[in-house]
Amino acid sequence: MTNIQKNCPIVQLTDKDCTQRAPDIPGAVSANNISNDKKTYIIEIDHVSKWFGDKQVLDDVSLFVKKGEFVTILGPSGCGKTTLLRLIAGFNQVSEGIIRMDGQDITQIPPHKRPMNTVFQRYALFPHLNVYENIAFGLKLKKVDEEEIDKQVRSVLKLVGLTDYEERNVDSLSGGQQQRVAIARAIVNKPQVLLLDEPLAALDLKMRKDMQLELKQMHKDLGITFIYVTHDQEEALTLSDTIVVMNKGKVQQIGKPTDIYNEPINPFVADFIGDSNILNGIMKEDRKVQFMYHEFDCVDEGFKKDEHVDVVIRPEDIYIMQRNQSAMLNGVVSTCIFKGVHYEMVVITDNGYELIIQDYNAFEAGEEVSLIIKPSDIHVMHKERYTNTLVGTMEDENHVTILDETFECLPQEGLESGDEVNVEIKFDNIELMDDIEDGYAAGIVSFILYKGNHYHLTVTTDSGEDIYVNTNDVWDDGDMVGIKINPEHLKISKRV
Amino acid sequence: MKKILANAYLYLLLVILYAPIAIIVIFSFTNSKTIGDWKGFSLDLYASLLTGGAQHASAISTALLNTIIIALIAASLSTILGSVAAVGIFNIKNRKVRQAIQFTNNIPMINPDIITGISLFLLFVSLGISGGFVTVILAHIAFCTPYVVLSVMPRLNRMNPNIYEAALDLGATPFQAFRKVIIPEIKPGMISGFILAFTLSIDDFAVTLFTKGSNGLETLSTYIYADARKGGLTPELRCLASIIFLTVLILLIVINRRSRKNETKTTY
Numbered sequence: 001m002t003n004i005q006k007n008c009p010i011v012q013l014t015d016k017d018c019t020q021r022a023p024d025i026p027g028a029v030s031a032n033n034i035s036n037d038k039k040t041y042i043i044e045i046d047h048v049s050k051w052f053g054d055k056q057v058l059d060d061v062s063l064f065v066k067k068g069e070f071v072t073i074l075g076p077s078g079c080g081k082t083t084l085l086r087l088i089a090g091f092n093q094v095s096e097g098i099i100r101m102d103g104q105d106i107t108q109i110p111p112h113k114r115p116m117n118t119v120f121q122r123y124a125l126f127p128h129l130n131v132y133e134n135i136a137f138g139l140k141l142k143k144v145d146e147e148e149i150d151k152q153v154r155s156v157l158k159l160v161g162l163t164d165y166e167e168r169n170v171d172s173l174s175g176g177q178q179q180r181v182a183i184a185r186a187i188v189n190k191p192q193v194l195l196l197d198e199p200l201a202a203l204d205l206k207m208r209k210d211m212q213l214e215l216k217q218m219h220k221d222l223g224i225t226f227i228y229v230t231h232d233q234e235e236a237l238t239l240s241d242t243i244v245v246m247n248k249g250k251v252q253q254i255g256k257p258t259d260i261y262n263e264p265i266n267p268f269v270a271d272f273i274g275d276s277n278i279l280n281g282i283m284k285e286d287r288k289v290q291f292m293y294h295e296f297d298c299v300d301e302g303f304k305k306d307e308h309v310d311v312v313i314r315p316e317d318i319y320i321m322q323r324n325q326s327a328m329l330n331g332v333v334s335t336c337i338f339k340g341v342h343y344e345m346v347v348i349t350d351n352g353y354e355l356i357i358q359d360y361n362a363f364e365a366g367e368e369v370s371l372i373i374k375p376s377d378i379h380v381m382h383k384e385r386y387t388n389t390l391v392g393t394m395e396d397e398n399h400v401t402i403l404d405e406t407f408e409c410l411p412q413e414g415l416e417s418g419d420e421v422n423v424e425i426k427f428d429n430i431e432l433m434d435d436i437e438d439g440y441a442a443g444i445v446s447f448i449l450y451k452g453n454h455y456h457l458t459v460t461t462d463s464g465e466d467i468y469v470n471t472n473d474v475w476d477d478g479d480m481v482g483i484k485i486n487p488e489h490l491k492i493s494k495r496v
Numbered sequence: 497m498k499k500i501l502a503n504a505y506l507y508l509l510l511v512i513l514y515a516p517i518a519i520i521v522i523f524s525f526t527n528s529k530t531i532g533d534w535k536g537f538s539l540d541l542y543a544s545l546l547t548g549g550a551q552h553a554s555a556i557s558t559a560l561l562n563t564i565i566i567a568l569i570a571a572s573l574s575t576i577l578g579s580v581a582a583v584g585i586f587n588i589k590n591r592k593v594r595q596a597i598q599f600t601n602n603i604p605m606i607n608p609d610i611i612t613g614i615s616l617f618l619l620f621v622s623l624g625i626s627g628g629f630v631t632v633i634l635a636h637i638a639f640c641t642p643y644v645v646l647s648v649m650p651r652l653n654r655m656n657p658n659i660y661e662a663a664l665d666l667g668a669t670p671f672q673a674f675r676k677v678i679i680p681e682i683k684p685g686m687i688s689g690f691i692l693a694f695t696l697s698i699d700d701f702a703v704t705l706f707t708k709g710s711n712g713l714e715t716l717s718t719y720i721y722a723d724a725r726k727g728g729l730t731p732e733l734r735c736l737a738s739i740i741f742l743t744v745l746i747l748l749i750v751i752n753r754r755s756r757k758n759e760t761k762t763t764y
Contacts, residue, residue, distance in 0.1 A: 089661075089665060090664075091661050091664070091665075110664070110670075111661070111664040111665055112664045112665070112666075112667050112668055112669055112670075112673075116665075117665055117666065118661075118662070118665045120658045120661075120662060121658075122656055122658060123656075124656050124658035124659045124661070124662040125659075125662075126659055126662070126663075126677055126680075127656075127659075127681070128680040128681065137663070137666050137668075137676075138666035138667050141666065141667045141668055141672065142667060185662075185666070186665075186666075189666065189667070
């Protein structure tokens with residue numbers, strides 16, 4: 001990853017050759033020439049949503065894939081990426097929206113009539129057929145003549161490096177070989193689009209690296225469009241022309257690997273793709289941002305004066321040296337671990353921030369060091385929110401219902417019971433309790449972001465709403481917590 | 497000492513268990529009217545059973561033929577019905593509904609035969625269908641199908657759920673995918689289910705008795721029962737019992753070996 005960062009200049013997000021977001025998604029690249037380019041999109045996913053029962057797994061997803069592109073859909077487990085792939089393949093039906101291929105609406109077309117093939121996560125080879133019969137399955141259905149089938153099967157077997165494996169039973173093959181058969185079985189049909197659902201997830205690291213290179217080469221040789229699903233960010237960065245980062249059923253960011261890495265759009269993307277230091281900051285003016293009680297020069301413009309922002313600095317972008325007077329920041333190394341190519345150090349700055357730093361030189365724990373951050377290595381992001389804003393109902397003059405529970409608040413004048421209200425609560429003003437019984441509402445910690453000197457948690461409450469909490473306490477993903485808010489911290493206003 | 501006692505106990509138990517059958521088999525090889533009267537080794541009873549020489553022999557062979565025809569038809573139809581039902585149950589997404597249906601499927605198996613027989617009898621009477629060949633087959637299908645479902649289900653559960661989709665993905669229609677991918681996968685379960693249904697059908701007495709009607713249709717079990725009630729068993733029936741015992745024993749060994757082979761094949 002270090003290489004990607006250091007060798008590539010920062011690329012602007014707008015790039016015509018690259019997959020583009022639908023124009024009306026917030027933060028989207030302006031895709032002004034979508035109508036002109038329509039012919040070159042092989043797959044168009046147009047405002048697609050999907051519910052399983054009353055659980056929404058995809059929320060208004062739009063994605064445009066160009067012919068011949070290698071697109072990776074990346075996200076943590078449960079983010080909806082596999083569902084999206086299954087919708088494209090036709091195994092599940094969309095709840096809302098349209099999927100088009102070559103401009104034709106294929107939303108209602110059953111999977112066996114779609115000119116695309118899938119490589120499944122668990123291979124899904126037919127156990128009662130041998131390698132040859134597995135690969136020939138699709139061609140036989142198309143009534144291709146025997147001689148032609150034979151020729152093509154042998155040629156794909158050669159392509160995936162399994163010559164002479166024709167008669168082997170698929171159960172007798174190793175995981176890597178089974179995966180190759182699965183790929184061969186798909187590409188022998190010459191699909192226009194190849195869908196791959198975490199195809200390398202079950203392989204060991206060494207095998208995975210080899211297969212990544214082979215897949216990349218295959219994509220180049222075959223010239224067909226690949227849509228690849230993975231939760232492995234490194235795999236995504238290595239393979240893709242375009243990465244689609246998803247979380248909780250929503251597209252977070254679409255861009256080239258370098259864009260996603262260098263210009264993450266929000267803390268989730270920054271945290272998910274590679275290691276990062278994410279800090280709270282204030283934009284003082286164009287090209288000046290304050291964080292860690294220090295004003296830094298940066299290259300970002302177009303923010304409001306004194307706007308609260310998130311600042312991302314990649315660990316390899318902080319220069320670490322022996323203590324000297326001219327440096328911006330001073331600190332003490334707390335841990336130092338050798339990672340193979342580089343050392344990973346945690347440095348506690350004099351003003352109390354914890355930073356991850358990667359460098360080729362080691363500084364031992366306890367050593368006093370100085371740090372320098374270059375303006376171009378500071379990435380400033382708009383904050384997604386500054387406070388919790390919830391919709392509630394007044395119970396009586398000093399009780400309000402939010403998150404499906406009743407909270408005590410200060411006496412409210414001019415509000416009557418039954419009034420719909422907006423309730424604002426600052427991140428710092430929510431207390432999380434070990435014992436669910438101690439809180440007024442209960443929830444589960446669903447996302448943790450370390451902000452250098454405190455944690456920013458996303459807590460999904462029992463009512464299904466997310467609240468955001470700043471805390472110094474250490475919580476784990478999935479912890480059950482009680483939520484307590486003191487009456488004076490509920491800022492209530494009437495809903496208009 | 498302890499071990500000898502334990503073994504002796506085991507063998508005693510086996511002797512007691514198999515003594516009645518052994519006696520029938522032994523006395524099938526002698527030409528005497530009653531069991532216990534050994535008149536020297538002879539295959540006369542077998543000969544008269546097979547040639548139809550004895551006075552009852554033609555009735556016996558008709559009953560035997562009926563039994564086999566009913567068993568074949570009932571086993572075939574319940575294999576088809578049960579396999580399709582198993583696939584259907586397997587594809588129910590809602591876990592609670594699926595478990596409820598599987599539970600319902602198990603009830604006929606623990607239900608006493610006599611209850612199944614009476615209820616089917618009442619059903620046919622209330623529908624105005626007179627008893628005969630058709631009702632017996634329908635009744636046999638009714639109690640065999642759950643066993644087929646039960647023997648096909650484990651194969652489906654062990655199957656990679658993606659292979660059906662993989663077949664669709666490669667251009668197979670849902671029917672082609674079922675025929676070329678699902679059927680080969682569940683075939684061992686279907687064959688075990690068929691053999692099981694076949695033996696159950698041959699074996700059945702209570703249900704057949706209630707559904708065979710009064711047109712003179714007899715299967716082996718009902719014929720033997722009727723014959724025994726008329727006073728003493730026809731001697732040839734000893735031979736028949738021996739043959740049936742041997743056949744069922746062979747089928748049982750086949751089922752056991754099949755299921756053992758399946759287990760070793762899938763434990764990887």
